[in-house]
Amino acid sequence: MMQQDTLAIPTLTESLLQVIRERRTFPPKDIDPNAPVNPEDIRLMLEAARWAPNHGLTEPWRFTVFMGESRKLLGERFAEAYRLLTPPEKYEPEAEEFQRRRPLAAPVWISIGMYRSGQDRYPEWEDLASVAIAAQHIMLVAHTLGYGSKWVSGEIVEHERVRDLVGLEPPSKLLGFVFVGRPAPGAQPKATRSPIESKVRWLS
Template identity: 35%
Template sequence: MDAMTVVLTRRSVQTLIELAPNDAEFAYLLGGAAAAPDHGSLRPWRWVPLRGTDRETLGARLATDVPPEQQEQIVRKVLRAPLMAALVFASTPGHKIPEWKQLAAASFMAYGLMLLLHARGYGRIWRTGRLCESRAVRELLGLAPTERLLGSLDVGTPDGAKPPVRRSTGDIADRVSVFAPTTAMHQPA
């Protein structure tokens, strides 16, 4: 698949089954994604891959944050894919590279990983919500006070062999501005 096809056919996939990349393949793809723009080469992120009973442990911890009648549903949600990879934003506070640039680097890397997974035939979906706000999950994943959980990437094989549909790029003319300095900028004070 050429790069434009990868970008234009990437979609979130709700139903994911085995197979997912093993640890070695995940690390290989992450190595490629880590080549994303990263001012200062800080790599202000880390991944926590969860498989098997690790997901159940996380689900049980996440369920402690909700009323009893919702707990079973929360536990089931973390079992929706064979691999749940949590993305931790691990910025370097006080660094000359501002936090917003560090967050952009983590975001670029995550999107690159999504594209690489898609190119390999894996389905994936980015999840946020309750997971990112849970103190119990922060504790379970060992987040430092300066770290934030940005979300998780559920990864597996798409259930159902629908070929990816290529998106239309649409008209983006209204999203590009022509540079036209005003004469007021050049007026002496």
């Protein structure tokens, strides 16, 4: 056993570990679509995002916050992406309508964008990693403020028609959205992880 395990865990570490362990991905059914989200709380989440590590200080994160009626614009783009991606024989009007209404399931949707200039000094994966860390910062702060959140990805929400809406052009990328809202009554999303020993080798 490592020596650290035998020492008392400092309060700050304990608090941080608790937030990291307890943050959960909330499926849309576990979010209250009508409970308001304070924009100042979103600002705190974005403040945390700003402090993600980033190689070369590229600060590659780009966010657009959709609240209120603006979520309908987003829904129209999701619906359009569904139409463009679906072959005629598979097209279902209900599925298009689902995409149109999808953003209304949570009060706030934040687009997770990665800016690349095309003349970048460092590889794309490093900026991708940095934006992913920024997204995690958003979700961790959301948890500390009593909100549920979820990172939503996939070919519809990352489609170029959606990317256009958030003002990103290639080689910049849209990496999906994080939605945020108050937990629905009784919501208790669960997740498991395997023991870290199964993924680590210690060499000495």
